[in-house]
Amino acid sequence: MPVDYLKRILTSRVYDVARESELEIAPGLSARTGCTVLLKREDNQPVFSFKLRGAYNKMATLSRAELKRGVIAASAGNHAQGVALAAARLDCRAVIVMPVTTPRVKIDAVHAIGGARVEIVLHGESYSDAKAHADALATRRRLVFVHPFDDPDVIAGQGTIGMEILRQHPDPIEAIFVAIGGGGLVSGIAAYVKAIRPGIRIIGVQALDSDAMARSLAAGRRITLKDVGLFCDGTAVKQVGKETFRLCRELVDEIVRVDADAVCAAIKDVFQDTRSILEPAGALAVAGMKAWTAQHGCRGKTVVAVACGANMNFDRLRFVAERAEVGEARESVLAVTIPEQRGSFRRFCTVLEGHSITEFNYRMADGAQANLFVGLQVAGAGDHARTIRALRAEGFATLDLSTDELAKQHLRHMIGGRSADAHDELLYRFEFPERPGALLRFLSAMDPGWNISLFHYRNEGADYGRILVGIQVPQADMKDFRAFLGRLGYPHDDESANPAYRLFLRGADDNA
Known part of the structure; x- marks a missing residue:
């Protein structure tokens, strides 16, 4: 029998633990994109992410006998916090298997939320590794598995976000942007929104190195990634769920993929508008919204981005700050070769007049030429391209390294x-x-x-x-x-x- 998601969403138990999060305008992003950008602030939930909605809704449907046996979950961190909070409220035991790559801030949060009711097991390097171990433990210890995304009750719990968005903004919405890992969040939102206002576009956003859903939709079947990137750890899923794949094929209009630099720029954008710091996966929707509106020349419309998590590992901030300027096309990283002769450096500086140099490294290659590694503040993609053309027109061989991971990282x-x-x-x-x-x-x-x-x-x-x-x-x-x-x-x-x-x-x- 088909799942009636509209009924399940309307009758969800999420508000026992969750709050109706704000839908607020982001003035800086709105000015940048030319659209009215609204942020759905799931980073303001009690566990700083949306995941408690689905976790609690699932556990609230369990029988007393099932709760007495206890539950088990696999999670990169945010789902784990939702399960821990639900276990505390429902007074049941929970085992949570987390990848060893999970940021310490999320592990500590699970301990703090669940206390003695929660046992944490670290296993594997991705969600898929943790899931396989959790399955084995569930069978051996007769625990009830609480899936982070591929479960109708979990999907329905996340769908209450879509319900809130439409209630909070009854006026026209062009598109809602949602991060995708396993697909539970986007499936729930899409199930509600497409049932009530089907004209609104639902656009998923994935990291380039963790795009299992995009590849699966393109292939027409679920595929398994050999490796997943670790920067957006909250969406680092090797294989999407069966039910979420089915719903995304039916309800999601398209998927945008973004790189780590774009995510870093989005974290900075949200910080400037709200003074809140999203985790990388939590900023995916914003990064995708920026890319999509720029590509489609979308101006004067209203768009919504779900800010779905803020469990940021503090140590990552130096990387985010370093890469945000490149991600928003405000820093160019260039290798420039100039002749080793008097006046060359003056000519080089003249071409760059009006730009602030953020980095400059020099090493003589031989007696005939010198190679310069240059970081440069620019006003955007157009200024970046004009600067490169100006350097080449002056006779300086110029290599654009702004998207070269080796150059930027090492x-x-x-x-x-x-x-x-x-x-x-x-x-x-x-x-x-x-x-x-x-x-x-x-x-x-x-x-x-x-x-x-x-x-x-x-x-x-x-x-x-x-x-x-x-x-x-x-x-x-x-x-x-x-x-x-x-x-x-x-x-x-x-x-x-x-x-x-x-x-x-x-x-x-x-x-x-």
């Missing part, structure tokens, strides 16, 4: 590292979970005959780490090297052909 801190002795050098970026022994595992798995010729590490906030490694691997060892990468199992990117690496770090006499 090379900007390492300019001047050429070595004539680094023969047979391969350059790789690795991402691994920040936990004891992760780095040692990497080093121990390497063949002792391979020399590390370059190493750069940067902690981005206690949930995952990134390293840049130069490894000298003779051509005859390439088969063994590929086997090493397979055994290691960490996400990695080969940057050996990256033009920024060749310009700033590769040995001048190494043409391999």
Whole structure:
């Protein structure tokens, strides 16, 4: 029998624990986009995210016998807090399995909310890993599983957000933007909104490196991602739910994908408008709204973005601040080659007149030319493009690094590292979970005959780490090297052909 989501949403028990969150205008974002931008402030819920709506609604439907047995959940953090709060209110025991990459702020919050009723188990590096372990524990310990998204009662609980939006704003709405991980939030909102006002567009937003729903919809079937990105940990799902996939195929109009820089810019935008700091997944809808309105030239319309979570790990803020300017096209990162002759630097500065230089690194390449690594404040994408054209017109070879992850993450801190002795050098970026022994595992798995010729590490906030490694691997060892990468199992990117690496770090006499 088909699920009557409209009835389930209207009869949900969410207001035993949740509050009707504000729908408020964001003046800065409205001025930037030319639309009336309304933020649905789910970051203001008691657990600082929307997740308590679905978790409590599901647990409130359980029988006394089921509550007595206890519940179990798998979560990257926000669903865990909802389950913990529901367990406290309903006086039942809860086991919560969380990935080891979960930010400490969320783990501590679950402890604080649930107290002695909640047992936390850390397992795996993504939600999918935690879910598999939770399934096994549920069977072994006869616990009731509370799914974070693929359950009609959970979906209905999240759907009350759509109900509130339409009640709070009865006037026309062009589109509602919603972050997607497993799909429970967007499915619930879409189920209500499309039943009441089907003309409103429902637009999902996903991180580029965690886009299981977008890929599944394109393929016409649920697909499983091999790896998921860890920055937007709240939406880091390898496979979406069966029911949420069905609902999204039927009700979601389109999906927008955004990168980490765009998310950082969105966090800054919301902070400037509200003085609140969203977590990365919580800002996805805002990032997607900005991208969609710019792409479609949407002006004079009313759009809603669901600010769905604010459990930000404080240590991440330095990364967010560093990348926000690039994400909102207000910083250009460039590599510029100028001749080593008098007057060249003056000409270079003249071209950049009127712009503030945010970063400048210099290393002489040879007696004929110099390579400059430059960070530059710009007024937007148009100014960025004009500046590059002006530099090239002056005869300066210019490489745009504003979207180059290697340059922004590592090379900007390492300019001047050429070595004539680094023969047979391969350059790789690795991402691994920040936990004891992760780095040692990497080093121990390497063949002792391979020399590390370059190493750069940067902690981005206690949930995952990134390293840049130069490894000298003779051509005859390439088969063994590929086997090493397979055994290691960490996400990695080969940057050996990256033009920024060749310009700033590769040995001048190494043409391999």
